[in-house]
Amino acid sequence: MTQIEESTREQVARFLPVAIQKAADSYRLFxxxxxxAAVSKDFxxxxxxxxxxxxxxxxxxxxxxxxxxxxxxxEEELQKLETMICDSARKSEAASKAADEEKEDLA
Numbered sequence: 001m002t003q004i005e006e007s008t009r010e011q012v013a014r015f016l017p018v019a020i021q022k023a024a025d026s027y028r029l030f031x032x033x034x035x036x037a038a039v040s041k042d043f044x045x046x047x048x049x050x051x052x053x054x055x056x057x058x059x060x061x062x063x064x065x066x067x068x069x070x071x072x073x074x075e076e077e078l079q080k081l082e083t084m085i086c087d088s089a090r091k092s093e094a095a096s097k098a099a100d101e102e103k104e105d106l107a
Contacts, residue, residue: 008060009084012057016084017091019050021095023047024093026043026046026047030043
């Protein structure tokens, strides 16, 4: 594994669970709210910008793999990243459900 891959993987591993939780919280709050057109527009613009940032990160990772690794290794690393993202999403969803259940129990 190259140094850029290691560094990028560590950075993604640190921010991804928080990013997933923030996105899930944002979606939940939006869906629970009685939103005005302005709020809906801000929500859409914010999440569009987040999607652009993720696409940019994905492109940079692909370029790093292309520059440093043979195609087979790059594909394997991208698969590992996808697995890591999915695992984080599942953990975030489970934590969110547990928090919701705890709130219901307290009510």
